[in-house]
Amino acid sequence: MITRYAMFQGHINDGQTLAFRAAVLDEVYPDRAAVDAALASPIRAAAKAATEAVLARYFHGHIHHHITEAHGFTM
Numbered sequence: 001m002i003t004r005y006a007m008f009q010g011h012i013n014d015g016q017t018l019a020f021r022a023a024v025l026d027e028v029y030p031d032r033a034a035v036d037a038a039l040a041s042p043i044r045a046a047a048k049a050a051t052e053a054v055l056a057r058y059f060h061g062h063i064h065h066h067i068t069e070a071h072g073f074t075m
Contacts, residue, residue: 005065005066006063006064006065006066007063007064007065007066008059008061008062008063009061009062009063009064010059010060010061010062011059011060011061012058012059013057013058013059013060016057016058019058020054020058020059023054023057023058024054027050027053027054028047028050028051028054034047051063
């Protein structure tokens with residue numbers, strides 16, 4: 001399994017937590033198919049611009065993207 005995730009380091013503007021979360025889900029990550037298409041094509045630039053637009057309105061800090069890979073695990 002490969003997992004890609006972002007860690008937001010900083011703070012959301014006061015009183016904007018719910019609006020920030022809604023904007024990320026609606027504008028940046030509407031569904032998995034949209035993310036896959038963005039990562040595999042020039043649409044990625046538009047996805048990056050959407051993220052930057054949301055961050056400019058609601059967030060001050062840094063984002064760290066991480067990719068992890070696991071081929072098996074014991075439960």
